[in-house]
Amino acid sequence: MIIPPARFPTVTKDHYERTSVSVLGAAAPAEADDRDLVIVALSGVQSFIAESRTTADLYAASEIVGRLASTAAAVCAAPAGAEVVFPVGNAVASETYGTVDLVKAVPNRVVALVQAGAGAQVAAEAAEQVREEWAGWVRESFGRDISTPGMPSVQWVAVPAGHGDYAAKWRLAQEVLTARKRVRDFPGDGQSEWFGRRLCAQSPRWPAEETRPVGTPPHETDVLSAANWVKRRWARKSPGEYVGFPSTGSIASAPYRKMILGRLGEADVYRAVTDLRRVLAQIAPVRESAVPGLDDFCNGDDEPLARWLVESAGHWVHPDVWDGRRLRRGFARDQHDERDFGRIAAAGRGAASTLAQALGGIPPPAYLAVVAQDLDGMGQFLTENATGPAKHRRISEQLSNLAADQRNKMSAPGLFGVPVYTGGDDLLAFAPAATALQVARACHDLVPHDDLPTPSTAILYFHRGASLQRAVSEVGRLLHDAKASHPAKHALAVGFLRRSGARESTIQPWVPAPELAPVYSTGDTAADLLRVFADETGRRISPRLLSDLTRDAEEFADQHLPEELYEAELARLVVRHGGTLADGKNLASLGYLERAGRPTSGDGRRTPERAARVAVFLRQECGQMSDQSAGAKR
Incomplete structure (x- = not known):
């Protein structure tokens, strides 16, 4: 329905209410629904989540958004006769996942049907409850009210019953919300004027608070705004108690610690782990959030030491973290x-290095990955399926079930996936470098493609000591590029960001177009082609391969060169630089299917420069680890 300009939603004077609109307009069509449609949306959540320095901040931001959305859903569900369409009821509850409590699959948008005439009131109340809950968390942290403009940013639309059936009201609500997002408003009364104040290190749109919340540990010296202090303190339930999220170092080292658990029976390994534990005890009784699935490998007579490896050693098995200052x-x-502390650091560094030597000189992995997935064209899909609330509720249930399945799959033994949020239509998770492609493939395959849109996925490998905020921003950009690379979307983008600043990415279709299907083996996906290069049995490919590919790019691009000769020459180069014939075949396939930097119609290029750079990185940094014993038993 197109609303005449004279009837376009009006804006009130109150800043908070300016984020809210109520639709007025034409008379109802013949087929009408007798309830108001309400949509309450939390905007700006992606930036709030991405503006995080640690994985604990990231988890807390996601959890905060989920709690606020749950509050809005609860308010919309309270009136008699109300029906919450998104999210379904079982998504609002909490569940324990490892050592953290997650709100299950709550999106940042709530859709409900309420009694005719009550829509605007219910939506306004939901928005007010969200703001009050957030304000309460700020007061709990600082003991006073502090303005945080834009957090939370609540927008709502209420479409009266007189605007037709569910489909008509849905379309109208989407049009109005889209128009509202184009409006930029700013709070008055000096709320955005902070002359002479330092800005927040994580979110410079807010000023940093001059005083820290009561009970903040002495080592917490970051310059943060009130909003980010709420995020930072979120998991600190009481003095001395901290329930957080696995650190980047802990996630990166999960396969390494699995290997250690499998070899604790060796005298040298057992002794090195015992020494490392003894040194760490001189600092404090450190306990981390365990990586899901790692405790499945605790068994045998060494249960206490194994449990310590799972719950406390993830960060400390890296020798370079032992720094006195x-x-x-x-x-x-x-x-x-x-x-x-200098002596303690030297002892800890020595114990961690001795442990690596006891394992055959294998160091702990330096890299991990952040995985992002999003269903393609979800907004259009919902509009096309807006035949009634029952249809949308079924979709909501499917998304909730998909989110639960993805969480369960990521925690399977050996995958070590750690979800930040899983909403069904999107997810953000971390995984060790060695298993990231498997995690992405597993989450992709769980999407019921006959019932839901196809997913696009991005994987970014980054150093455990690199900026987390940059990594999360980069994976979001990769996901955007993957979707934009082809009208069909359904793409997998894989990239890396080295600590030195070197970077590269490749974008591949998850499954090939029919005319390119012979390039793949039966059942293969792009993740399978790339995963070969993270295989523990693979030989390291020399980076000099990249120089040869660049040198011979013009010859490889010659369309008169038959495919058989092109593939044979590419395989020869790969073998010459340490790979195998199978590696050469996979690289040829990735070159044919590359989407990054190429027009959607293709340009005839086939040299896999991008994929080769990613493949060299995978072979160097993402190899699997064997837990086969090689030393003497105790």
């Missing part, structure tokens, strides 16, 4: 603490 900054009781 960092230890003092993070663990000194006060400025008069007389412990020799």
